[in-house]
Amino acid sequence: MTEKTTDASVTLAVSTVIFALRPDRPTDLPSLWLPLVRRIRPPYDGQWALPGGPLRADEDLEASAARTLAATTALTPSYLEQLYAFGTLDRSPLERITAKALGLTERVVSIVYWALVNPDQVVQSGNASENVAWFSVDDLPDLAFDHDVIVEYALWRLRNKVEYSRIAHAFLGDTFTLAELREVHEAVLGRSLDPANFRRQIESANAVVPTGKRVTGTSYRPPKLYRYNQAIEPIDRGPLPGARQPLPAARKLES
Amino acid sequence: MTEKTTDASVTLAVSTVIFALRPDRPTDLPSLWLPLVRRIRPPYDGQWALPGGPLRADEDLEASAARTLAATTALTPSYLEQLYAFGTLDRSPLERITAKALGLTERVVSIVYWALVNPDQVVQSGNASENVAWFSVDDLPDLAFDHDVIVEYALWRLRNKVEYSRIAHAFLGDTFTLAELREVHEAVLGRSLDPANFRRQIESANAVVPTGKRVTGTSYRPPKLYRYNQAIEPIDRGPLPGARQPLPAARKLES
Numbered sequence: 001m002t003e004k005t006t007d008a009s010v011t012l013a014v015s016t017v018i019f020a021l022r023p024d025r026p027t028d029l030p031s032l033w034l035p036l037v038r039r040i041r042p043p044y045d046g047q048w049a050l051p052g053g054p055l056r057a058d059e060d061l062e063a064s065a066a067r068t069l070a071a072t073t074a075l076t077p078s079y080l081e082q083l084y085a086f087g088t089l090d091r092s093p094l095e096r097i098t099a100k101a102l103g104l105t106e107r108v109v110s111i112v113y114w115a116l117v118n119p120d121q122v123v124q125s126g127n128a129s130e131n132v133a134w135f136s137v138d139d140l141p142d143l144a145f146d147h148d149v150i151v152e153y154a155l156w157r158l159r160n161k162v163e164y165s166r167i168a169h170a171f172l173g174d175t176f177t178l179a180e181l182r183e184v185h186e187a188v189l190g191r192s193l194d195p196a197n198f199r200r201q202i203e204s205a206n207a208v209v210p211t212g213k214r215v216t217g218t219s220y221r222p223p224k225l226y227r228y229n230q231a232i233e234p235i236d237r238g239p240l241p242g243a244r245q246p247l248p249a250a251r252k253l254e255s
Numbered sequence: 256m257t258e259k260t261t262d263a264s265v266t267l268a269v270s271t272v273i274f275a276l277r278p279d280r281p282t283d284l285p286s287l288w289l290p291l292v293r294r295i296r297p298p299y300d301g302q303w304a305l306p307g308g309p310l311r312a313d314e315d316l317e318a319s320a321a322r323t324l325a326a327t328t329a330l331t332p333s334y335l336e337q338l339y340a341f342g343t344l345d346r347s348p349l350e351r352i353t354a355k356a357l358g359l360t361e362r363v364v365s366i367v368y369w370a371l372v373n374p375d376q377v378v379q380s381g382n383a384s385e386n387v388a389w390f391s392v393d394d395l396p397d398l399a400f401d402h403d404v405i406v407e408y409a410l411w412r413l414r415n416k417v418e419y420s421r422i423a424h425a426f427l428g429d430t431f432t433l434a435e436l437r438e439v440h441e442a443v444l445g446r447s448l449d450p451a452n453f454r455r456q457i458e459s460a461n462a463v464v465p466t467g468k469r470v471t472g473t474s475y476r477p478p479k480l481y482r483y484n485q486a487i488e489p490i491d492r493g494p495l496p497g498a499r500q501p502l503p504a505a506r507k508l509e510s
Contacts, residue, residue, distance in 0.1 A: 010312050012267050012364060057265050057362055061342040084495070085340045085366045087316040107312055109267060111340045152494045239407045240339070
């Protein structure tokens, strides 16, 4: 694996793109948001960046991502997956120059995770720090380093996965109406979907099953409540260790 | 991105899983093979491992993978993609103990790439070193570190991709018969496919187009030659930098 140690000027960091759904004003429909951290030292002092930090020697990669997430948002993710390792030499030319001037490490390789959190949790928890703020993915500020590229790639991954997996579940409660499920898909994809087509697709995929209950309320015909078909894995991560239990792994943080 | 440097006891390495097709004896049908490197120092002295090594400070991740590949096999990959970063604390307990005894770095995080090479190239090039050997994926030796887990995951990724992308192209020449294409799919998937079903699927996917030519030979009805439909991207890597040109990036090595 290695004959000599890596050049000491390479730093290994772990960062996390955290997606949540929040109601948009004034429509009250859900849309995609993510938290950013304002940097309080150079390089990119004062600019917004993805939450993250250097990997600790005694820490798993996924544990590092979950720790960052907890420190930033006080949240436990309902989904957490490795996205990509970003390590090109030109990912932050400014950083290299500034770093040299400041006598800091020149090069950072970032292993990036992406996470989904439940919107109810977001409302309850607020932010963990005054230097953390949530932004709509449609209205992001200029980001430090190459974090704009990372966010774009994370959005692409999320939008791909929501179409062929049970990923939307992370944004919903245990039971939901088909309209709520469609609104999640619309928020993730950033476009509206035909309700009748959506219902047909969902029903033919056998991904959700009726609970036999309806929304409690005053309307004449309250909508039916559904739940996800537990027989279908939320997402296929293949033979990776712990791959069949993404949720328990993420929940380790709760203890 | 980082407030302090990573603990110096974390080494960042880049390894590559390289797949090629070679004729199996005695059937002469293609099957999947990969090259391994025999370790010549502890830990795991004498055992087989994936080709790789520590990341150089002045080197892109992908360039590091391509360099390793060239040094191991003297080949230019026809496909090269990041697979996953492996960094759990328990990925090589033996390594940690041995490393301590030897005064080496305790922990290695490996960013792993996977590559496909053309079988004609393999025959021409042979191996770059006497410590390199090719193995059938169905008959691998015990591997050093957690490299068995890495190979299993790479195989899973390859098998998934061959079903929904043009990935088999990397194993074929510019033109090929449908039987040759099917044999590649069979070799990758490790099971036989019904020829008529395969033909229907391939034709309905519009992934290959007839060249109008036939195999040159003596048979009464020589099979038609096809080529891939160039209008379809070989694989969708999304908005990653350089994602639309995986081949030119890999070919940089030739200069």
